Amino acid sequence: EIVLTQSPGSLSLSPGERATLSCRASQSVRSSYLAWYQQKPGQAPRVVIYGASTRATGIPDRFSGSGSGTDFTLTISRLEPEDSGVYYCQQYGSSRWTFGQGTKVEIK
Amino acid sequence: QVQLQESGPGLVKPSGTLSLTCAVSGGSLSNSDWWSWVRQPPGKGLEWIGEINHSGSTNYNPSLKSRVTISVDKSKNQFALNLNSVTAADTAVYYCAREVSGSYFDSWGQGTLVSVSS
Numbered sequence: 001e002i003v004l005t006q007s008p009g010s011l012s013l014s015p016g017e018r019a020t021l022s023c024r025a026s027q028s029v030r031s032s033y034l035a036w037y038q039q040k041p042g043q044a045p046r047v048v049i050y051g052a053s054t055r056a057t058g059i060p061d062r063f064s065g066s067g068s069g070t071d072f073t074l075t076i077s078r079l080e081p082e083d084s085g086v087y088y089c090q091q092y093g094s095s096r097w098t099f100g101q102g103t104k105v106e107i108k
Numbered sequence: 109q110v111q112l113q114e115s116g117p118g119l120v121k122p123s124g125t126l127s128l129t130c131a132v133s134g135g136s137l138s139n140s141d142w143w144s145w146v147r148q149p150p151g152k153g154l155e156w157i158g159e160i161n162h163s164g165s166t167n168y169n170p171s172l173k174s175r176v177t178i179s180v181d182k183s184k185n186q187f188a189l190n191l192n193s194v195t196a197a198d199t200a201v202y203y204c205a206r207e208v209s210g211s212y213f214d215s216w217g218q219g220t221l222v223s224v225s226s
Contacts, residue, residue, distance in 0.1 A: 001170065035212035037154075044203055044216035045154065051211060088154055092210060095167040097144070097156040 002027050002093050004100035012106040019076040021103045023089035028069045033092040036065055036074045039102075040085045048087070049074060081107050110135035112204050112217035120198075120224050126191040130204030130217060131184075138162045138182050142207040145178060145189045147200040148219075155200075159207065160187055194224045 003026040013019055023034075031052040037045035047056045049065035052072055062077045076083055084107045089100040116128035130143070137143065145157040158168035160178045168176050172191070180187040191198060201221050205213040 032211055037213075039154075044205075044219055045213075046216075047212050047214055050208075056212075056214070090154075090212070096169060097159075099154040099156065101153045 001096065002029060002091055002098055004089050004091060004098055006087075006089060006100035006103045008103060009101075010104040010106065012108055013079055014108045015079055015081060017079050019079055019083070019105055021074040021076075021087055021105075023067075023072040023074070023100050025070045025072070025091060027093075029072070029091045029093060031068050034065075034067070034072050035090045037088045037090060038083075038085045039088065045088060076105075079105075079107055083107065110206055110215045112206065112215055114202060114204050114217045114220040116220060116222070118220070118222060120194055120222060121226055122195055122224055124192075124194055124224075126189070126194050126198060126202075126222055126224070128189045128202055128204075128220065128222070129186050130188070131186045132206075133185070135206075137180060137185050137187065142210065143180070143187050144205045144207055144213065146203045146205055146213075146216075147198075148203070149197075149200045157189065157191075157202075196224050198222070199224045 005024045007022045034052040036049040039045040053065045086102045111133045113131045120126045142159045142161045144159040158178045160166045177190045201219040203219045204217045206215040208214045
């Protein structure tokens with residue numbers, strides 16, 4: 001089973017700052033099967049990035065994804081108050097999905 | 109846009125069976141998509157439970173495989189989750205979701221909290 005480890009566990013930044021979230025896999029992941037989700041309290045997750053770097057429909061261009069192999073990054077270039085939440089990376093391999101443990105983003 | 113809605117008991121007794129249904133609207137189960145169940149214990153992260161496609165093929169999380177059954181009812185356009193021998197550790201919000209091209213989940217239900225308690 002591929003284990004996804006996200007870092008940092010949480011970060012607190014001001015509006016307009018840049019957020020960099022990391023997702024490291026225990027084995028190589030096919031980029032087409034790496035996605036990022038945003039989850040707000042009391043809500044279901046919402047896909048932000050899929051295929052490692054493709055923004056989902058309706059996601060602002062301040063969100064970007066990059067990486068390959070075992071190291072992937074979600075960058076939010078200029079934080080807005082509505083970007084707060086927990087972000088999860090997800091991968092598919094060997095007929096199973098796994099999620100990272102999440103990074104909590106707080107906007108000061 | 110496809111919509112998903114979970115339903116089922118909110119309280120299950122220990123050692124009992126958790127049974128949930130996910131109704132799909134605005135789209136058909138009878139296509140090439142896969143459909144998943146995901147759960148989230150209170151205050152914790154997401155855990156994938158398993159998936160099913162329109163023909164009934166399934167894949168399960170190895171950690172839950174011995175207790176999980178996912179089935180599909182195309183006539184009702186819904187799929188179901190059964191988890192047996194539940195304990196308090198199975199208390200969670202349970203989500204159903206649609207997979208897109210096997211690469212991500214684009215639609216989710218609102219989630220339903222299931223508590224395991226006597």
